[in-house]
Amino acid sequence: MGQDKLTPEELFLKEGDHSAKLPLVDVHDSVMEAIGLGYCGFAADPVPHLKEGNTLDIMHKMEPEARAERRRKRTLRRRAGGWAAALILVVLVGGGYSLLVEGPGQTAKIQYEVLPYEPLLATEEGGKVVRSNKPLFLSAEKIPQRQESKEEKLFREKYSEAYKAVEKLLLPEEFASYVLRKEKAGGEPPQIGIVNRMMLFNDYSSYVAKAKKYTAPNLKQPEYMPEGYVFDQAWIQPDFEIKEKELLALTGGIKLEGGYRVSWRKEPLDSINFDNSGLSYKKGQTMVSISVKRLKEKTGIVESLLWTKNTIMENILANGTQLIYMDHSKNGEIKLGYKYRLVWADPENNMLYNLTTTPESSLTKEEVIHIAAGMMN
Incomplete structure (x- = not known):
């Protein structure tokens, strides 16, 4: 195509700085319009929300490759801005997305497809993660609050006192079970x-080191974490089966007042x-x-996910792994304690993964999917 057939916007890009030596990117009309360089008029600042020095993350819905091939009209080179560059790849099949981020010392790429919600296979034996049968809702009927008796209140307080009394007798990484009785x-x-x-x-x-010592599931750190987020802490939760009959047969112990x-x-x-x-x-x-x-249970429903009528639920395919994506940014009257929740599984090793962000998080859908994809093997 000759220069006389290019639009002013395309000519600007074509004649721009080629020093970055970026690979050629095929762009058709719909993509040009989506990034502000189509027939809606040229934008002097097509990405106004970016600040100098920020990494440029661009996510665009792509058309099928065959359709893109038929509609391909021109080849352009885009000017590199600062040290960041984003490339739009018109290669994915319908409904897929592609994200490419380049920065100093870091190149990260994530491709994913959005699929309708369906239960997630979590174990090789057929165990599944499903959403609960019905969404949570607030009942219009007011349930009368039962008044706690003095005896019940005292016993509840003693139960807490019993926990603290046993806990004081344990060393770090020691665990115990106990039974509280009224002697009369x-x-x-x-x-x-x-006490666990x-x-x-x-x-x-x-x-x-502790995960290795106690053969706990060992989470690797995410390959990608949005700017500003730093490691806070890690945890391991011990658990054990309560042997009720043996506990009830115990005598003696710690005497409490009352x-x-x-x-x-x-x-x-x-x-x-x-x-x-x-x-x-x-x-x-x-x-x-x-x-x-x-996972201890290998068949049936191994996890049931709570949701409300305001929760968006869909499946995401990223890095060859399917996950359930939940968006609860429109909280409504019921608060679930998160903005985004992503759940995925490793059926071969019977592992179930869960990622959540706090309700006030400003992260985008693409960013949380990017974090999760960086955790997958």
Whole structure:
């Protein structure tokens, strides 16, 4: 195509700085219009929200490759701005997206497709992650609040006191179960409790070492994290099965005021499982939390996801892995405690992953998908 057939906008791009030596990018009319360089008129500043020094992230919906081939009209070179450059690739099939980010010392690329919601296969035996049958809703009927009796309030307070009394007798990374009783007959029935304190880590290396020691699921750090987000902490949650009959057979223990007694026992380490762990990243008061758990159930519904009528749910295919994407930015009356939630699985190893952002997060859909994709094997 000769220069006389190019629009002023295309001529500007064609004659621009070629020093960046960027690969050629095929652009047709719909894409030109989408980025502000089509027939709607030339924009002097086509990306006004960017500030100097920021990495340029562009996400555009692509048309099928065959259609793009038929409609291909021209080849352009785009001028590089600062050290950042974004390339639009017209190569994905219908409904897919492509993101390419280039920055100093970093090149990251994520491609994904948006699919209708469907249950997620989580185990090789057929276990699935599904959304709950019905959305959560607020009942118009007011449920009368039951008044707590003095005896019940006292027993609840003693239950908390029993926990603290047992916890004081344990060393770090020791766990226990206990039973609280009222010594005189006719009191409240015995109550069973456990002390399984979460293990917290302020640096990633300490978390990795403990995860290896206790064979807990070991989360690698995300390959991509939006600017400003830094590592906050990691955690491992221990758990164990309560042996009720053995606990109720215990005698003696710690005597509490008011005629209460707590009998307890330290749980052996080989009875503890460390099937849950997680990482969190913060930027100011906003947080991204990523967790993983080893699935015990292998068939049926292994996880049920709560949602409301305001929750957007769809499936995303990224890096060959399908995940469930939930957008609860329109909270409505019911607060689920997050803006975005992404769930994906590793069926071969029976692992289920979960990523959430706090409700006030300013992250975009593309950014949270990018984080999740950087966690996948």
